[in-house]
Amino acid sequence: MQRIRLAVVGFGRLGRACIDALREAPDLELAGVVRRPEQARHALPQPYARVKVADHVSALGAVDGALVCVPPEAMLDVAQELLRHKVPVVECAAVDEATLHHNLEALHAVAVDKKVPAILGAGWSPGALSLFQNLFQLLIPKGETELNHRPGVSLHHSAAAREIKGVRDALCAELRGADGRPQRYVYVELQPGADLDAVTRAVVSDPLFLGEETQVFVVDRVAELEQAGHGVVLSRRGTAGRGIHDSLLLEGRFDPYAFSARIMLDAARHLPACKFGAHLYSVLV
Structure with missing residues (x-):
């Protein structure tokens, strides 16, 4: 099988993460990195x-697509220029929903005119996080969703957990559920x-944690x-009804650049099968 040959446009943290991910992907090939003229004169570290x-991407020879790894405010101009040279693009700019759909419309017009595909929102958010949110809502149609980024740390509760026999160190994240009640993740x-x-029983029975939903x-x-760079807690609770009271929880700490790079590579694999025009990643998978 012929490998998909990709250019990386930009050499910030996301660009580096894409290079690292490409090096580990047997079905993809790194064509090179596109940088501004004053930067392109120098070799990479x-x-x-x-x-x-x-x-310029044309100096890298034939490519099957470009991963756009530039700041969000520069993405639209860079992506449009690539599409005008008939280079398919994948982007993952962290923007709000209104901006995402504005970019989708703007790139769709160019992509259709030049008969090439473009995939937008192929990062962590928008992108993978949207897939989790949609799946949670599909599984629990009637309910409430709570999303927290970088859960707050309760120093007092963390100190109490450290005093429990068998615990070397502890960290307690403090959240509020959809019903407003406090939740503890220890x-x-x-x-x-x-x-x-035994440690879990000791934590949940400690007077400081009594009356609060606590998970260890x-x-x-x-x-x-x-030291983790990014954290997220996504929960969905079903409304009261017959049978089991459904609930789902996603909790994670991760490198958002590495996650976005992996999603961008997955989107690039969809490029050969995409129709001309701009598409949202969450619709393709």
Whole structure:
């Protein structure tokens, strides 16, 4: 099978993440990086020194698509220019819904005229997060959704959890559920031989946590959680009714640039089958 050959436009954190992801993808090939003329004269730093650099995508030879990794305010101009040269594009600018649909309309007109595809919203948000939200709503049609970014840390509750026997370190995230009631997510680093069930019982029975919904998770190192660059808690609770009271929870800490790069690569795999015009990633998958 012939590999899909892609250019990376931009060399910020997202551009680097796309290069790293491309190097690990057996079905994709990195054609090179496109930078501004004053930057393209210089080789990239290690470990990217061997990557070809150009000031225009045409200097990289034939490509099957371009991953647009520029700031959101520059995305539309860059993507339109690529489409005018009949280069399919994938972008993941973090923008609100109104801006996303404005960009979709603007790129659709150029893409149809030049008979090439474009895929928008192929990042973490908009992109993967939207898929989770839609799936939660599909599974629980009647209910309320709560989304929190970077959950707040409760220092007092964290300190209390650290005092529990068997706990080496702890971090407590403080949230509010859809009903307004407090929720606690306690991450514990256990001492050797400690029992998680016993620690969990001790945490939830502590007077500080009584009357609050509390969940306890074991982690290798609490310090790594405190240094994490991005966090999200997505929950959906079904309205009261017959049978089980449905609820879903997604909790994660991750590198949003790495996640966005992986989504962009998945979108690029859809390019050969896409009709001419601009498409939303969430509709394609």
